[in-house]
Amino acid sequence: GESVGLHLPTLSVQEGDNSIINCAYSNSASDYFIWYKQESGKGPQFIIDIRSNMDKRQGQRVTVLLNKTVKHLSLQIAATQPGDSAVYFCAEKGGNMLTFGGGTRLMVKP
Amino acid sequence: GAGVSQSPSNKVTEKGKDVELRCDPISGHTALYWYRQSLGQGLEFLIYFQGNSAPDKSGLPSDRFSAERTGGSVSTLTIQRTQQEDSAVYLCASSLMQVTEAFFGQGTRLTVV
Numbered sequence: 001g002e003s004v005g006l007h008l009p010t011l012s013v014q015e016g017d018n019s020i021i022n023c024a025y026s027n028s029a030s031d032y033f034i035w036y037k038q039e040s041g042k043g044p045q046f047i048i049d050i051r052s053n054m055d056k057r058q059g060q061r062v063t064v065l066l067n068k069t070v071k072h073l074s075l076q077i078a079a080t081q082p083g084d085s086a087v088y089f090c091a092e093k094g095g096n097m098l099t100f101g102g103g104t105r106l107m108v109k110p
Numbered sequence: 111g112a113g114v115s116q117s118p119s120n121k122v123t124e125k126g127k128d129v130e131l132r133c134d135p136i137s138g139h140t141a142l143y144w145y146r147q148s149l150g151q152g153l154e155f156l157i158y159f160q161g162n163s164a165p166d167k168s169g170l171p172s173d174r175f176s177a178e179r180t181g182g183s184v185s186t187l188t189i190q191r192t193q194q195e196d197s198a199v200y201l202c203a204s205s206l207m208q209v210t211e212a213f214f215g216q217g218t219r220l221t222v223v
Contacts, residue, residue, distance in 0.1 A: 008150060032210050043201055043214035089152065093210055098143060100153040
């Protein structure tokens with residue numbers, strides 16, 4: 001049957017490979033950026049954040065890169081695991097508003 | 111509880127009825143957001159509360175939608191005269207004013223039949 005979220009861009013990777021998920025943000029005044037992971041039937045879960053005075057931040061198996069010149073954000077996941085399969089959203093914050101991008105579905109093939 | 115709590119988790123209602131969705135934010139969090147997520151879609155901003163300031167209602171799609179936050183804690187999102195296009199998951203998030211990471215609840219899945 002038809003699976004949900006077909007209209008979301010999908011990234012399919014092999015287990016153990018690195019994943020890179022990209023996001024273009026819209027507001028040049030945004031000063032804080034967050035990546036969220038959303039598994040089916042659950043609310044979004046915080047992964048990693050970065051402030052606009054940084055261009056790179058590393059967490060456990062994840063790295064976020066920020067390019068303010070082209071308003072681009074990326075999430076790199078090292079050694080992708082089946083449990084990483086989810087929809088990933090970037091969010092930008094300028095002032096009060098927390099605005100989300102459209103999301104990317106990551107599928108990990110065993 | 112330790113996290114953001116939303117109730118009910120699922121709600122099925124008839125077209126034209128009013129519904130109320132509840133959000134209990136994390137204790138001490140002064141900022142509270144409501145978002146709507148249609149099936150397989152991204153998050154659509156609805157409304158934002160920050161402390162005692164006037165809420166930012168710029169995302170509410172129509173005057174059938176309203177929200178309150180009593181005592182700076184619990185929030186209720188009300189949808190009057192529900193329509194089928196209101197069917198979605200309604201997500202609530204809260205954050206500390208000085209820390210901008212927002213924590214989400216599990217959402218309320220609303221189905222209008």
